[in-house]
Amino acid sequence: MKTSIDNILDKHVGKGRDALIALLQEIQETEGFLSEEAIVKTGQKLGIPTSKIYGVATFYNQFRFEPQGKFHIQVCRGTACHVLGSLTVLQELERLLKVKAGQTTRDGLFSIEVVACIGACGLAPVININGTFHANMTPEKLENILETYRKQA
Numbered sequence: 001m002k003t004s005i006d007n008i009l010d011k012h013v014g015k016g017r018d019a020l021i022a023l024l025q026e027i028q029e030t031e032g033f034l035s036e037e038a039i040v041k042t043g044q045k046l047g048i049p050t051s052k053i054y055g056v057a058t059f060y061n062q063f064r065f066e067p068q069g070k071f072h073i074q075v076c077r078g079t080a081c082h083v084l085g086s087l088t089v090l091q092e093l094e095r096l097l098k099v100k101a102g103q104t105t106r107d108g109l110f111s112i113e114v115v116a117c118i119g120a121c122g123l124a125p126v127i128n129i130n131g132t133f134h135a136n137m138t139p140e141k142l143e144n145i146l147e148t149y150r151k152q153a
Helices: 004-011 015-033 035-048 048-058 079-083 087-097 139-152
Strands: 073-078 109-116 127-129 133-134
Touching: 004 015, 004 035, 015 035, 035 048, 048 139, 073 079, 073 087, 087 109, 087 139
Parallel strands: 073 109
Antiparallel strands: 073 127, 127 133
């Protein structure tokens, strides 16, 4: 039985290496992340070593190698957020969730991503959870915010 990965790869047959980034984007959009299976199958289909595919995928920040949590938390580390304390917010978030940036909690509820700039400098420091911005963030506010999302789950 064909998987969604196989169907995506079949659509890109004959496009060669030029289609790699678009192909990886489509796989991630469909699957939620780039699994080892997806990378191996892509390499086989395009005749590219998996190491080259990992090289391309790790070069771009848009690609993920783990599924995102139900609540995906983006922590802005842009200049305004940095100056106003986003590092301490990130450290407290990692402590509370017991995962590092780029990881997902064991229960699949939360994932953390560090972003260069969210574009909400006037709200600094800011985090974004599934499209909802939380402004003037402090480590002290995080526990209540996380609890609110846990109750939604």
